Amino acid sequence: MYETQLRRMERTIQCFTVNLKHKILGIVLEEDEDEDENENNASDSVYDTFVQCFSVAKIPQSQVSQIVYGPKNPSFTAVLQSYIRNRRFNTSSTPKPNIIVTPFEASHVSTTVTCAKKIGVQLKIRSGGNDYEGISYVSDVSFIILDMFNLRNVDVDIKDETAWVQAGATLGELYYSIWEKSKVHGYPAGVCPTVAVGGHLSDGGYGNMLRKYGLSVDHIVDAQVVDVQGRVLDRAAMGEDLFWAIRGGGGASFGVILAYKIQLVPVPPIVTIFHVEKFLDQNMTEGVFPLPRGHAKD
Ligand SMILES: Cc1cc2nc3c(=O)[nH]c(=O)nc-3n(C[C@H](O)[C@H](O)[C@H](O)COP(=O)(O)OP(=O)(O)OC[C@H]3O[C@@H](n4cnc5c(N)ncnc54)[C@H](O)[C@@H]3O)c2cc1C
Secondary structure, three states: OHHHHHHHHHHHHHHHHHHHHHHHOHHHHHHHHHHHHHHHHHHHHHHHHHHHHHHHOOOOHHHHHHHEEOOOOOOHHHHHHHOOOOHHHOOOOOOOOOEEEOOOOHHHHHHHHHHHHHHOOEEEEEOOOOOOOOOOOOOOOOEEEEEHHHOOOEEEEOOOOEEEEEOOOEHHHHHHHHHHHOOOEEOOOOOOOOOEHHHHHHHOOOOOOHHHHOOHHHHEEEEEEEOOOOOEEOHHHHOHHHHHHOOOOOHHHOOEEEEEEEEOEEOOOOOOOOOOOOOHHHOHHHHHOOOOHHHHHO
């Protein structure tokens, strides 16, 4: 009884606060509408210029309408939200992009890079959207999202014990594709199946096979990137310095990763998984780091 009254009071206070805010902010809200209109016009102009740039680059109009989403497109919000993995950044006040591009060919990626550069709008690259801070889809300045989810092909060559995997493929899809071809091959990478290759492999990548095989980047043998000039480069064309950088240095600092060629590793056909819980007072640290006695004391 007491609780119900309390809730009713809370609701009344909340409604009152909202009404009061509307009254006090009446004039400000009208001004906000003007600001919104200005922002919308600016966004429309970025969109128009961008689409025009795509036509100049001879990307067919039928493809442009399939891959370039402006805020007025009815699917814009769904496309934006589908790879926002951190819900803290899925709010109405989270900054939104002017445009989302969802390429399905390398030429779409190249054109996005050159057109974004031409019109001076920041480009955010998103593959699986698992960045902890939403860096792949949030910005303080005007920005475009290059969303790689259509580029998710995994091509496994068991004879060669390698695979070409596109940036938008998730680790789950990669593991499954390898498993479809062989029960005794695997790839050492992370434990979260929705994490994508574009962010994961360019960042480092560690998982359950860390101790035996090291990091994911230790098993990359080739790559395809689009550089700032829109050129598509493989390992030979990009050179060893850039190839080194995109294996741990964060891909987006250097270009857009289209795909990686990875070296598969041998795994047993059956794996036993177990889980042991140990706490500090049970000498857990000694179990994890079996250091020499003298060393452990230091
Ligand atoms: C639930 C969860 C579990 C995780 N588990 C592990 C784990 O087991 N092991 C581990 O090592 N890490 C793990 N991580 C960290 C994860 O590997 C990184 O956050 C990784 O960067 C996510 O990649 P993404 O493509 O999914 O994310 P995104 O948000 O799309 O991208 C992350 C970063 O990479 C850039 N990027 C993405 N795609 C490209 C591209 N094609 N070209 C250039 N730059 C690109 C983005 O701009 C952004 O800066 C985990 C993260 C989460 C949220």
